[in-house]
Amino acid sequence: MYYNGAICDIYIGKGAGTKLMKEINRAKNSIKIVSPYLSPSLIKELIDFHEKNIDIELVTTDDIEDFQINKNGRSKNIHKLIIQNRVVDDEAVKKREEWLVLKKVLNSIGWGLFTSLFLSGYYLRNINVFFGLLPVFFIFLIAKIYKRKIKLKRIYSYWYSQLFPFKVYLSPRKNYLSDTFIHSKIYLIDDKIAYLGSLNFTASGTKHNYETRIRTEDPKAIHEIKEEISHLLNHSHLPEIDIQMWGKQLYREPIN
Structure with missing residues (x-):
């Protein structure tokens, strides 16, 4: 200028x-x-x-x-x-909520089966009952996978x-x-x-x-x-x- x-x-x-x-x-x-x-x-x-x-x-x-x-x-x-400024992905929120519910259900089932099998094995004095814990650990593994998916799910941009x-x-x-x-x-x-x-x-x-x-x-x-x-x-x-x-x-x- x-x-x-x-x-x-x-x-x-x-x-x-x-x-x-x-x-x-x-x-x-x-x-x-x-x-x-x-x-x-x-x-x-x-x-x-x-x-x-x-x-x-x-x-x-x-x-x-x-x-x-x-x-x-x-x-x-x-x-x-x-x-x-934050934008919420409604579809991602919905999916994350579904996974949260599923994780809670899996954990509830897992702890319920674990408690039942443990008490049964203890009172029946039958070690074979404890082999039923293998599916329980598998349930907990699936729940852990969903926990990680929930943690990594992006809902905000x-x-x-x-x-x-x-x-x-x-x-x-x-x-x-x-x-x-x-x-x-x-x-x-x-x-x-x-x-x-x-x-x-x-x-x-x-x-x-x-x-x-x-x-x-x-x-x-x-x-x-x-x-x-x-x-x-x-x-x-x-x-x-x-x-x-x-x-x-x-x-x-x-x-x-």
Whole structure:
């Protein structure tokens, strides 16, 4: 993207994100962010904005800090952005229930015969009675086979969705297929105010570091910036993390 002649103001120094964060917190409709690095506390703020029905769009890289240390322990932020959805196979559930009933019946028959034969052999003092235990062990063997079939029967399948639209690009150090690192820092608030500069969407970037940023409300610049964010979110061909594969790494997937 190239655009010249935008009307903007410039800030250089510490606290470059102070005004940015104030205007983000006053957003009415939407917040769009491009930042290679994210702090867990600010991910939490985006989740809070989403819960207030503000549209969120995020473009970042695979260097996301997942944990936020607090008095209650560790909170996994990425788990909150990626939602696990579970689908139940009704036919598999029905088959599994049939096997469960059959296993219980076989175990009941087996224990009943075992008890009867054992007591008969004991009171009759006839060792030949115990040969009748062979079919009993065969019944228990069949019951054990069904127990394993029940354990291995898959009745759940999983797929993953996003809490709000976001794209996570692979950094070159983790993927040899690309030498492009998404290093831009872009903030678009309500499609009316844009910030660009060096500050990441991190606690240090927005509060403590010596940073550079520009702010503009120039309509033509805003249009171009909005288009660029849309391209990064929807149409870029750079290597990215697959949400389905990532979800499988983050969550357990019990089969039944």
